[in-house]
Amino acid sequence: MADEATRKAVSQIPLLKTHAGPRDRALWPQRLKEEYQALIRFVEQNKAADNDWFRLESNADGTRWTGTCWFIHELLRYEFRLEFDIPVTYPDTAPEVAVPELDGKTAKMYRGGKICLTEHFAPLWARNAPRFGLAHLMALGLGPWLAVEVPDLISKGLVVHKEQQREAAE
Amino acid sequence: MATVEELKLRVRELENELIKCKQKQCAMEDALHRPKIDKMSAEVVDSNPYSRLMALKRMGVVEDYEKIRTFTVAVVGVGGVGSVTAEMLTRCGIGKLLLFDYDKVELANMNRLFFQPHQAGLSKVEAAELTLRNINPDVLFETHNYNITTMENFTHFMDRISHGGLEEGSPVDLVLSCVDNFEARMAINTACNELGQIWMESGVSENAVSGHIQLIIPGETACFACAPPLVVAANIDEKTLKREGVCAASLPTTMGVVAGLLVQNVLKYLLKFGSVSYYLGYNAMQDFFPTMAMKANPQCNDRHCRRQQEEYNKKEAQRPKVEVVEVEEDVVHEDNEWGIELVSETTDADLQAASGTMPDLPEGITVAYTIPAAQDTTNGETVEETEQSLEDLMAQMRKL
């Protein structure tokens, strides 16, 4: 599975209780509340551990999520926009997280900038459905992906720090 | 002032427009070359595109080949497998095809069959329709360029499956899943369970050397949610399989074979000849084709699957002679030469922590992973009851 730090972070995220997807009009609002509760707790924990690394927010009905994630590499902060839709089959299947601005820069991505998760992710999600939520998706999916891909993209010059980019342009 | 990037984009857009115009023109010209054919003829003349197909009837292989023109098939996913599937059905003279895909043709797709470099930039459904209409103007086409897994599109998708038949308002005869991801398969499964729609699933493994097709009759055979995904053991040592730096591999050969197996099963099912496969695997490394059938799981997570099972069982009980799909009871051998593992890619620690029961599967077929039978709900802290409204929580999240 994941490394020890990820394991620890995931174990601190509260599990969700309501098994409902966006098509379930009656129960989805409750699930959505639980999603926000878990996300808020996860972000607070990250802050406390001096490892704050993403923000997310949704549209009113909670079906489309957008936000930012960032990665610190050699004291520089690299920030990326992220987005995903909640599929009708959620929470039995996880959403496909996209980082559009990295589309075409790495082979670990499907078209549209959807990140390609490790082979461990699908079994983990399936085994823990419906108790895993979006916070778990961030911790087990996007987090490890960024940790592997961003340093690689920086070393290949495919991702350039915004400040340096500006300097180079001037 | 427009940037170079913006101008490049605009040039690309205009190029695509031009391609579309050219193709439309070609399609119109070609349509003149080959007018629509009202009735399939068995006459063997070089101008009859159906003579060799109608020969199946003369030879006694198929009782009534012309019946193919009365059927509607929906193809979901028009990629490596779906495009070839659609082409085969078009050439066979299917009545109507519905095509669903949200993707565009890319040059990176050119290791696969069907699409051509000049179509890059067009939506897959649009490019496919132009080519297919050209091949056989007798087929009716309906295309939808969207992702079926989102709320709005899913509702529309369900509506077209239940009303998009040849006679408007009637359901399609068969749905074919040619998608490349779990979410989309589950979405098709959800729709078909709700509608009681018979469908066939197809798939090619991410390492491109195995694939499968599966017939799903809601309530009767196992649906996609009845068991963890069934996969063909490719007999590759997972520990030596390198995944760094790549998402998925693909081969036109494997995708072509799977499309062929799928459409063969479709023809046998629709035209009632031969025996229809419930699950047919393809192991390209050893050229092994395992088959099996699996009954629906009474504990399936999908409540519509359980409802369909009740209805099926009721109907079966009323029938004088019960004909049940036999589940092959082959037990997995301990010294398995096909390299079956409970969960191939995970570590031993993961297996011990979370392995569930392994269904009885014939040699060469396994599951992608197992699910623990009963989840220990006391394990791990859950979210607390809260007085806060959703709006409060949203605001709190924004303020962090």
Ligand SMILES: [Zn+2]
């Ligand atoms: Zn089921």
